[in-house]
Amino acid sequence: MVKTMKNNKEEFLFRDRPAFPIEVVNSDGSYLIDKNGKKYLDFVMGWCVGNAGWKKQEIINRIKKFDGPEYVAPTYLYERWEILAEKIVKLMPDHRSCFRATGGTEANEIALKMSRAYNKRKKFIAFQNAYHGQSIACHSLVRMPHHEEHFGKFSDDYIQIKAGEWEKTTEETVKLIKTETISAFISEPLICNLGVVIPPKEFFDAVTEVCKETDTLFICDEVATGFGRTGKWFGLEHFSLNPDIITIAKGFSSGYGAIGATVAKTDVAEAMRFEFSNYSTYGWHPLAVETALSNIDYLMKNNLILQSEKSGKYMMDKISEFCEVEGKGLCIGIKEENPGTETRCRDAGLIISALEGKLVLFPALDVSKTDMDKGLQILKENI
Numbered sequence: 001m002v003k004t005m006k007n008n009k010e011e012f013l014f015r016d017r018p019a020f021p022i023e024v025v026n027s028d029g030s031y032l033i034d035k036n037g038k039k040y041l042d043f044v045m046g047w048c049v050g051n052a053g054w055k056k057q058e059i060i061n062r063i064k065k066f067d068g069p070e071y072v073a074p075t076y077l078y079e080r081w082e083i084l085a086e087k088i089v090k091l092m093p094d095h096r097s098c099f100r101a102t103g104g105t106e107a108n109e110i111a112l113k114m115s116r117a118y119n120k121r122k123k124f125i126a127f128q129n130a131y132h133g134q135s136i137a138c139h140s141l142v143r144m145p146h147h148e149e150h151f152g153k154f155s156d157d158y159i160q161i162k163a164g165e166w167e168k169t170t171e172e173t174v175k176l177i178k179t180e181t182i183s184a185f186i187s188e189p190l191i192c193n194l195g196v197v198i199p200p201k202e203f204f205d206a207v208t209e210v211c212k213e214t215d216t217l218f219i220c221d222e223v224a225t226g227f228g229r230t231g232k233w234f235g236l237e238h239f240s241l242n243p244d245i246i247t248i249a250k251g252f253s254s255g256y257g258a259i260g261a262t263v264a265k266t267d268v269a270e271a272m273r274f275e276f277s278n279y280s281t282y283g284w285h286p287l288a289v290e291t292a293l294s295n296i297d298y299l300m301k302n303n304l305i306l307q308s309e310k311s312g313k314y315m316m317d318k319i320s321e322f323c324e325v326e327g328k329g330l331c332i333g334i335k336e337e338n339p340g341t342e343t344r345c346r347d348a349g350l351i352i353s354a355l356e357g358k359l360v361l362f363p364a365l366d367v368s369k370t371d372m373d374k375g376l377q378i379l380k381e382n383i
C-alpha cells in the first residue's frame with residue numbers, strides 16, 4: 001500500500017484537467033482500491049493497459065527474481081532484446097524487425113519517420129479525432145481543432161479522413177493514395193479512441209490494395225488493440241491484414257513496465273539503416289523487457305486471448321438487451337444516450353469511460369463471470 005495525500009491536494013503536479021476523485025493506493029485483479037479501502041470494479045484497466053489483470057503474482061515474482069543489468073545502453077548487444085523481439089515477431093504476420101520504444105507515442109513516431117525514410121514522401125492520412133499519441137506529429141495526424149488553436153496550425157502534410165459514411169470515406173482515401181504523394185496511412189484496426197468504431201473489411205481491403213499499388217505504407221496502431229484486447233493477439237487478425245508497420249505498447253506489458261515497439265516488415269525497416277536514424281535511452285530497459293516477456297508468457301499460459309473472445313461475446317450479448325453495442329472481444333463500445341453515466345457508475349463502484357457519445361469498456365481479459373454480471377448490473381441501473 002502506498003501513503004495517501006493530505007486532503008487529496010496536489011501541490012506540485014500539473015494536470016490539464018481535474019483528476020478523477022479516486023486516490024488509488026492499490027489494485028488487485030479487476031479492482032482498483034482507494035485510500036478508504038473502497039474497491040472499484042475496473043472496466044477500463046488504464047485504457048487497454050492491464051490486459052493480464054492487476055497484481056498477478058506470477059508476473060510480479062518473475063520481475064522480482066530478475067538479476068540482470070540495471071541498464072543496457074542501446075548500442076550494446078543484449079540477448080533478452082533478441083528473445084523479446086523474436087517472441088513478438090512470431091505473433092505477427094510476415095518476417096519483421098523490432099524497434100525499441102518506451103511507449104505508444106514513441107512507437108508511432110518511429111513508424112512515421114521510417115515511412116518517410118522508406119518512400120521519401122512526406123504526407124500522412126489518419127482518422128480525424130482519433131488518437132496516436134502526444135507528440136506534435138501524433139497530434140497533427142488527428143488534428144483536433146482545439147489543439148491547433150493552442151499549438152499552432154499543423155502542417156498540411158497531415159490529411160484527415162472521417163470515420164463513418166464508409167463508401168464515401170473509402171472512395172476519398174483511395175483517391176488520395178492514388179496521387180502517389182502519401183507516405184503512409186495510419187489507423188487502429190478497431191478505433192478505440194473514437195469509442196470503438198469498427199471500419200468495414202471492404203475499407204481496409206481497398207486501402208491495402210491501393211497502398212500496395214502505390215508503394216504507400218500502412219501503419220497499424222495496435223497500441224490499444226494489441227495483446228488480446230479484441231479476442232485475437234492483434235486486432236489486424238479480424239481483417240486478415242498484413243500491415244507494413246505495426247506499433248505496440250500498453251498491453252505489451254499489461255502495465256507492469258513501460259515499453260513499446262515499432263514492428264516493421266524487414267524491407268521497410270531497412271530504410272532506417274543510416275547513422276542516428278533511431279535512438280531511445282530507455283527503450284526496452286532491462287526491467288521493462290522482463291515485464292513484457294512475463295506478460296506474454298502469462299497471457300499464453302492462461303489462454304487469455306481465447307477468454308477475451310468468449311467473455312466479450314458474453315458481455316455484448318447481455319449489453320445488447322438494454323443498449324446498442326459494437327466491439328470485438330473485450331474491446332466494447334456502447335451508444336450512450338444519457339450524459340453522466342460514467343460518473344454515476346463510478347459512484348456505484350464501476351469504472352467505465354465516456355467519449356464521442358459512447359461508453360467504452362476494456363475489462364481485464366480474465367474478468368470473472370461474477371464481475372461481468374456485477375459490472376453490467378451497475379451499468380444497466382445507471383445508464
Ligand SMILES: Cc1ncc(COP(=O)(O)O)c(C=O)c1O
Nearest residue numbers: 103104105131132133223224249
Ligand atoms: C491507439 C493509441 N496509440 C498511441 C497511444 C499513445 O501511447 P502512449 O500513451 O504510450 O504514448 C495511445 C494511448 O492512449 C493509443 O490509445
